[in-house]
Amino acid sequence: MKTSELVEFERVGKVYQVGDSEVHALAEVSISIGVGDFISVIGPSGSGKSTFMNLCGCLDTPSEGRVMIDGVDVAGMTDDELAALRNQKLGFVFQQFNLLPRTTSLDNVALPLLYAGVKRRDRHHKAMEVLNLVGLSDRTDHHPAQLSGGQQQRVAIARALVNDPVLLLADEPTGALDTRTSAEIMMLFQQLNDKGISIVLVTHEQDIASAARRRLTFRDGRVIEDKPIEQLRFLQPDRSVKIA
Numbered sequence: 001m002k003t004s005e006l007v008e009f010e011r012v013g014k015v016y017q018v019g020d021s022e023v024h025a026l027a028e029v030s031i032s033i034g035v036g037d038f039i040s041v042i043g044p045s046g047s048g049k050s051t052f053m054n055l056c057g058c059l060d061t062p063s064e065g066r067v068m069i070d071g072v073d074v075a076g077m078t079d080d081e082l083a084a085l086r087n088q089k090l091g092f093v094f095q096q097f098n099l100l101p102r103t104t105s106l107d108n109v110a111l112p113l114l115y116a117g118v119k120r121r122d123r124h125h126k127a128m129e130v131l132n133l134v135g136l137s138d139r140t141d142h143h144p145a146q147l148s149g150g151q152q153q154r155v156a157i158a159r160a161l162v163n164d165p166v167l168l169l170a171d172e173p174t175g176a177l178d179t180r181t182s183a184e185i186m187m188l189f190q191q192l193n194d195k196g197i198s199i200v201l202v203t204h205e206q207d208i209a210s211a212a213r214r215r216l217t218f219r220d221g222r223v224i225e226d227k228p229i230e231q232l233r234f235l236q237p238d239r240s241v242k243i244a
């Protein structure tokens with residue numbers, strides 16, 4: 001395998017057993033996600049997007065084919081091994097920001113490092129660094145309730161970045177935000193991607209999907225289109241803000 005590939009799906013299928021019948025959530029999915037990619041995943045409800053993300057995120061294993069994450073085959077890994085892979089290599093961002101309410105931005109962001117056994121001083125240093133990266137260095141002592149939705153999502157993105165993941169997985173990250181704030185968050189993803197961070201983002205909105213560099217379209221558990229996006233939305237090449 002080429003070392004520049006972070007995720008490889010080889011003819012991946014996922015079958016769920018529901019009572020007596022089988023649900024084919026994914027079928028014959030073969031794709032590669034490379035270093036520096038920014039991919040949006042789009043498709044109607046039930047088309048397999050979440051199943052695909054769960055496999056990328058080591059939350060599940062395939063029923064058919066092979067999934068490699070940063071060169072590691074997930075087949076046969078125990079739940080603990082999958083959790084370790086997740087913690088070390090992946091960052092997750094969700095629609096609901098999932099921040100601890102009575103905890104400052106700094107401590108919310110530093111939390112994964114606490115679990116990883118990093119010393120307090122180093123935790124705070126690193127948390128400051130990523131809060132700065134998402135443009136929130138002046139909100140480190142605020143609690144989530146003192147922040148706007150967009151700011152809370154920035155804290156959540158900083159938390160996802162604090163372990164230096166190889167890949168950021170975002171599941172409908174703008175789903176709870178208004179149009180303008182969604183555009184700002186997408187610009188932040190674009191800026192992070194410009195810095196070399198690889199991103200896979202699920203959305204059901206075409207506009208949001210068009211902020212990525214590549215778009216995967218799912219239907220009935222299959223990738224029906226895998227296409228580069230030439231005209232990037234939101235942040236134009238001259239870096240002027242263009243909100244659709």
Ligand code: ADP
Binds near residue numbers: 023045
């Ligand atoms: P999407 O995220 O695009 O809405 P999903 O990946 O959630 O699609 O679902 C794909 C298909 O697999 C759907 O038909 C869904 O009902 C089915 N499915 C997903 N998860 C499960 C599960 N845990 N058990 C049974 N069927 C499932």
